[in-house]
Amino acid sequence: MRTVLAALIVLGFATAGCAYPVAGVDPAESNPPPRATPTSNPVTVQPAAGTAKLISAELRRIRVIAARPDVPGYKRDQFGQAWTDDHAGRGGHNGCDTRNDVLTAQLTAVQYRGRSRCVIIAGTLPAEPYTGRRVEFRKAAASKVQIDHLYPLARAWDMGAARWPMQRRIDFANDQAANLLAVDGPANASKNDAGPGEWMPLNRGYRCTYVLRYLQVARKYALPITAADHDAAEAITRSCP
Template identity: 70%
Template structure:
């Protein structure tokens, strides 16, 4: 009899998850609660390496031609306020907008809400050094176009309408950085395939910014740029 009850208990457990006592009382125990639901969501990886790879998949690779006619004024007045991006038409030129946004301990010219005369760049992106800004020696800090204007001209901007070129040259959110003047001069109109910041800790961010500008404005990159981005990927967080 006990053997038959034991067999019945095993069968019922397999079918229902309930256990049956084998003492002949017929009493059953309550099943253990089971929680069934969707598996927990795993947040997507948002590391710089993944973001760079995503931009590389979108951007076009091309040979950089040499297109005649480039001049700085082909992109409008230097540091114009007459652009359609963040900071445009706010009464302050783009250079002073950038200084005010990226420097600390900012000082303005007397009776001016725009003209920055002093401040501190805590960590220059290209060198990693702390730099002080004084308007009397303004060239020590410069505003860099991450995707350079002359390079953009060759890669397609020569065919853009003037306002698009002005917007590109003054894109405070995407394409501009306050940086060390000599480092900016060494960069000139190079892309990542020809130049990378001395500050290794910023290289992945720099490459990502360059690619994002290329994507935003449908500008191609060179094979050397693409190879440099792929080479740096294993070093990126």
């Protein structure tokens, strides 16, 4: 199911999501989780200086198409086993699955199960990017923190990944350096498989960074963006440093 959120571009938040399988939603959490109670006020993190110019430069390099096509056949396993360690990117073949690698990199005060340092049982996102709030992670309530694909898998499938070899899709789905982000579970559900033309983070301080990273993933994998994505990215530069 694809939720159309175009009317919420300016407001940058949404109220609906889909159960797995959808791009960007952790396979361990099959149902939309309850909204976590924030433990602090939102943290405003300003994007780096020059972000507007970087976004503009990316827009000049990326192919733009009128609208996202509908390519049949998408399933999560078209991008390999969820969070497999068998990929060519950062953290690949290190003995830990991708989800726990991302949590290790982005959580603070991390606690592990056992001596392998591969299974995280607790930690903190001090300033979750999509909401700007502090989010506590506990494995017993793992859905509060999910791993998002900035350029969603279902979207990538429609935009060209359906023609990729399997290993390229696996590498895309597990690209920790470019495409993965630990985020608030409900915010991730609201994003679903949207792009910047349909969805923006509630946290205004992260919008410029989100758009830049989305475009960088698109260019890295030679994926196009929609005209709506382009227009939203161009508009956001007016509020970026």
